[in-house]
Amino acid sequence: MARRWKIAIAVLVVFLIAGLLTFPGLLRNVLRLQRASATEEQARREIAQLALTTPTDTPVTARLFWASDTQPSTLQPSDVQLSLSTEPVQRARQLIAALIERAPSPERRTLPPDTVLLQFYLLPGGTAVADFSDALTAAMPSGILSEQMAVESIVRTLQANVSAARRLKILIRGQEAETLAGHLDLTGFFPPRPRLNLSRTVC
Amino acid sequence: MTKALRPPFLLLLTAVAASLAGQAPAPTSPRPGAAQLPRKLSALVIDPAHGGADSGARGSGGTIESEVVVDFGRAIRVALEAGGFHAVLTREGNQGPSLDDRSAAANGLPDSIFIALHVSSTGTPGTARAYFCTILPAPPRAPAAAGARPAPQAPVGLLEWDRAQEPYVALSRRLAELVQIQLAQRFQGSPETPSAAPVRQLRTVAAPAIAIEVSSVALDSAALSQMGQPLGEALARAAAAFQQSLAEDAAAPGAAR
Numbered sequence: 013m014a015r016r017w018k019i020a021i022a023v024l025v026v027f028l029i030a031g032l033l034t035f036p037g038l039l040r041n042v043l044r045l046q047r048a049s050a051t052e053e054q055a056r057r058e059i060a061q062l063a064l065t066t067p068t069d070t071p072v073t074a075r076l077f078w079a080s081d082t083q084p085s086t087l088q089p090s091d092v093q094l095s096l097s098t099e100p101v102q103r104a105r106q107l108i109a110a111l112i113e114r115a116p117s118p119e120r121r122t123l124p125p126d127t128v129l130l131q132f133y134l135l136p137g138g139t140a141v142a143d144f145s146d147a148l149t150a151a152m153p154s155g156i157l158s159e160q161m162a163v164e165s166i167v168r169t170l171q172a173n174v175s176a177a178r179r180l181k182i183l184i185r186g187q188e189a190e191t192l193a194g195h196l197d198l199t200g201f202f203p204p205r206p207r208l209n210l211s212r213t214v215c
Numbered sequence: 216m217t218k219a220l221r222p223p224f225l226l227l228l229t230a231v232a233a234s235l236a237g238q239a240p241a242p243t244s245p246r247p248g249a250a251q252l253p254r255k256l257s258a259l260v261i262d263p264a265h266g267g268a269d270s271g272a273r274g275s276g277g278t279i280e281s282e283v284v285v286d287f288g289r290a291i292r293v294a295l296e297a298g299g300f301h302a303v304l305t306r307e308g309n310q311g312p313s314l315d316d317r318s319a320a321a322n323g324l325p326d327s328i329f330i331a332l333h334v335s336s337t338g339t340p341g342t343a344r345a346y347f348c349t350i351l352p353a354p355p356r357a358p359a360a361a362g363a364r365p366a367p368q369a370p371v372g373l374l375e376w377d378r379a380q381e382p383y384v385a386l387s388r389r390l391a392e393l394v395q396i397q398l399a400q401r402f403q404g405s406p407e408t409p410s411a412a413p414v415r416q417l418r419t420v421a422a423p424a425i426a427i428e429v430s431s432v433a434l435d436s437a438a439l440s441q442m443g444q445p446l447g448e449a450l451a452r453a454a455a456a457f458q459q460s461l462a463e464d465a466a467a468p469g470a471a472r
Contacts, residue, residue: 084339084404154272154280155335156346156428160412179352190415194269195333197413199377200351 267311294447
């Protein structure tokens, strides 16, 4: 065998051994990164869950709005037994969490299941600010109808159960988003039960 | 949809429209009278939504919204031109114009109307609904402190780009009603009245503007494409009725709006 072939084979063997030695480490790093990502999401959920239980919680019948299972493309109120805080901000957080997690069926869901309410504020004057995770936009089914039903389900649920909330502003990860998922305008403030009112809401 | 770059905060829409039409700029007047409401219908701007990197809704069977709406646009243009109308498409291929570029296509054409085309990912397949714009109210302002400078107002005669639709909402609603009547006749299960929604694309259009959303990408592309011709016929009839209503407005005593 020629000398150059021997050298080439030796180099290949060296590379092969080096690869075999480093492969388990690389695999461990990849798995660790995957776990870290899942853990971060889990931690966020757990923090959100912890904040949802308050000393003032009392069992009440809350009215939540999901997609109708009988009339397509409309919202339907459902009465649900929940433990809700008497404090408006915590109460709103609990309601939105229930809206996301307790849809009676996947077909009636209006918000993507991975959505997390990151923060909720209630400003003097009744302006509610709900800050959602990216999942609200990234996992939202595309379309005017689906986006409108998503927003309206939040607005109507708050209106039915949190009297202090008079209008809603939606943020995504703390930032103002131009649209929910490409269609619905998120730059404004959603009034309670959006209705056509030419004199007040302009359109 | 792709994020649009902000246009200049204010745009002299009336002057632009007038200059494109070869006329002198309209005299300034307080808003919303600065908007030149159409008295006739000269052109229809058809906007197949999405495009470019933004494919819109995708069906499990491979239906892609951005492609289907272009087919719709072509079918609609054929029907409108057969009805004697001038139709303009904002895109005919897989380009992805910004939201404001699409609006500008209508804002630069005097006496035009704007129709955005969408296919939803939800809703009863085979139905279609028309939307007109609701512009969300601004938050209530806190009372100004004594001696504080008043908030800046748009100069007289100018329209704010972000609220360009505002003076046209009543006409947009009328157009949406006429369109929805035609859609309900052709697509069984469609609502009989249009919907109001804060559709971002419509907000910056300084002309009567609606969005039509067909359900849904659950249908295959061939089935959806078959809806293009009746969709075009519906729009041609609605456009004729809208043109008639504008003529009646113009002929009415005290027609200055």
